Amino acid sequence: MGPIFANVRSATALAILLLTASTGVRAEDLPIVGTGDGIEMLQAVADSYNAEHGQARVSVPPSIGSGGAVASVGGERQKLGRVARPLTETEKAQGLVEVPLIRIPSAIFVHRGVGVATLTSAQVAAVFSGGIDNWSALGGPDLKIRVVRREETDSTLSVLRATMPGWRDLVLTSRSKTATTTQDAIATVRDTPGAIGFGPFSPNLASDFTVLSIDGRVPRDPGYPSAVTLALIYKTATRDAEASAFLAFATSDRAGQLMAERGGAPLKP
Incomplete structure (x- = not known):
């Protein structure tokens, strides 16, 4: 045996x-x-x-x-x-x-074709709530704004709600796409003209998209409030x-x- x-x-x-x-x-x-x-x-x-x-x-x-x-x-x-x-x-x-x-600073980024590089925090809140739905109202082209959001448990969204002015009780527009991962959000904004989304900042993000300056500050500035x-x-x-x-x-x-x-x-x- x-x-x-x-x-x-x-x-x-x-x-x-x-x-x-x-x-x-x-x-x-x-x-x-x-x-x-x-x-x-x-x-x-x-x-x-x-x-x-x-x-x-x-x-x-x-x-x-x-x-x-x-x-x-x-x-x-x-x-x-x-x-x-x-x-x-x-x-x-x-x-x-x-x-x-x-x-990791949070970043709000847009499709390259949007042509907008800086917004106020109030304008950003209006975009994500659906109050502003065309880039022409913000100095950009006559192009519909396509909001890409994350689920409520997302870490970046949680930080934005805790730190970005106007976001604590912000109701995100129902006319939006919910991305389930950071990679999904990035791919959707990249592939969708007029799209805007948010996620963790990285230098690679800045090379592929326009990362917005908010109230005159970019994500890595000391006064930029949102980070995970x-x-x-x-x-x-x-x-x-x-x-x-x-x-x-x-x-x-x-x-x-x-x-x-x-x-x-x-x-x-």
Whole structure:
């Protein structure tokens, strides 16, 4: 019976090896799941870590939202997550811990064909509420404004409501498209003439769209009010040496520099 069991074990090991090779998944992979905010920044940090440190290959998969990170890490399906909102007291009571990394300014951006680069906060509120529905009223072309919004739980929308003048109780126009992720919002504004949307600021965003100046300030100006804080989360029960090593690197000066080069702002002005 011994040789038979040995052969079974060998066949099983070979099957696992072949499956791993065919799917590109390695046992030592360490995915950081969650929000789309700051994904380019965290990817740069992961790339640098992979080149310089450790055995685990850190990856930054497409967005599943901050809530997805909380569910995955809280449910012990993943070791680390990325969020753009504070943990609730209930989530903390479940053993989740957040590690703030950097501030990401919120940006309001428009399709290149709009021809408008600066608005007041009152004008922005009027656009997103539907009170102004044509760019000609704002110095642009005779072009219908297409509003791209996010769901109410979105981190950028939450920050806009908390900080941007006129947004706390703003009722967003029903004549709008709801994007489910940051990537979806960006793609929709890019592909829709007359579109306006919002999301986390990055230099790449500024190269593809017109990022609006609001009340004379651009997103990275000290007086610009709206920003989210990008943080990593882990669960105390599942934090291991690999997760701890990446957390240490992600909070280092080197990682901070990488994120700042991609549009991040220090946690303390």
